[in-house]
Amino acid sequence: MEKSVLIAGFGGQGVMSIGKMLGYAASDAGKYASFYPSYGAEQRGGTANCTVIISDEEIGSPAVSKLDMLIAMNQPSFDKFAKKVKKGGSIIVNSSLVTSKVEDPDIEAVYVDANDIANDLGSPKVANIVILGAYIGLSGALSEEDGKAIIKKMLGGKADLLEMNYQAFDKGIQAVK
């Protein structure tokens, strides 16, 4: 089963980090994975996006035109990519920054106040980890254990930040239940 997700937002929101973390986690879990970023003239505050595909078999195109899932971290990303989601697919909307609603009844919409949740936890920087939790909770492409293992690995020596990141991850999972 091949599952695609496009993650999009402002540069600096951790969009590429979530994408890479999903790829690393899938790789560690013994699956096929591809991470395909927008590249070239990217900058902080500009737009950034990446497509991640996780699969049990060899992956075809890493840049699919019809998505199983979209993670829209900001309004311009929602506006640009919502129409690329397949019927029966889903959109995780960062409702802290996106005011639009998903109008297509054939697309599952999940609203997560990622920035608000992150601020409540004490750092706006973990908003992307909230979203990582939401993605794993909703897609089932990876297990919760896979997600936590990769958070620990990515944080490396910064053990003091681990607890907050785990909490952010758990809040993300709860938000989609």
Place this chain on the structure above:
Amino acid sequence: MSKEFIKGNEAIAEAAVRAGCRFFAGYPITPQNEVPEYLSARLPEVGGHFIQGESEIASVYMVFGVAATGIRSMTSSSGPGFALKAEGISFLAGGQIPAVLVNVSRGGPAIGTIEPAQQDYFSAVHAPAPGGFRCFVLAPQNVQEAADFVYEAFDIADKYRTPVYVLADGMIGNMMEVVELPKMRDLADLPSNDSWRFNKYNDDGTARILSTYMPMGELMQNKNKEMAAMYETWEKEEQRWEEYMIDDAEYIVTAYGSSARIAKSAVKELRAEGIKVGLIRAITLYPFPKDAFDKLDYTKVKKMFCAEMSIPGQYIYDVQNAVLGRSEIIPIQTSGGVIMETDMVVAAVKENL
């Protein structure tokens, strides 16, 4: 062997180091910048040298100079950079100096686009530079092959004393995939190049000259004949391709590199609907895998499709030259950085059943 999740350009760079590459010179250009970036840190760790040249032209001649001493060397760039390196590539071929060239190609003539495209087929396969020589050309379709082919390219370069060209694109260079990197080669185990390297005297004590200049017409002709004989050997012995579900296929899709992995997804989808379709993927672009097309049973093949991310089509000329009119060939093409879609290949086949 452990697997790693790694970016294509970095996999190319690390594979080169593991193959024994100890010198790289290049000049920045998207979408291959992570190759020099990675090597600038990595080569010094293994006692190698990295130089960011003042230009592509300087860089390729630095590779010429170092490779002439028998040290495994590489340069990389994208299409516009290869235009500038052309003269030096011709000198590498003419001087019979082994080196590896990696092109993470762009989307059109002149400055092109930085997005994934396969617009450098002619340039890589048929005319890297003037003078009528060939490069051995390998085309990876994913990050694993990008690493494997760069690794092997150094052996092929040494075996034939030729520049070996790895033709990738922005997709392969910039995506991350799960890869098993090849093992680190011990430099002591690399094939000896004492018989030709510049920094060694001849047995009779005379100095060696690696010259590309043949003052007499007949000497040049002889040299060109020698080179042509080598290319014939490649054509006989080194063709490589992948076949997928072609045994009972009535429709054949052919592609190389990134478009081949997309075409393969299309073949799977069409097969799931009961349509008898198969894939031929060229792995060596030169020598072109003519045998793959020669051995097809054309009484069974109803139509062929040639998918490439290039407009105008380029790969299709070599396919036509291999098929020799035995089947109709329908082009499926995107260009400029518009990535081919599985649906596009599926639709093209269905429209032509």
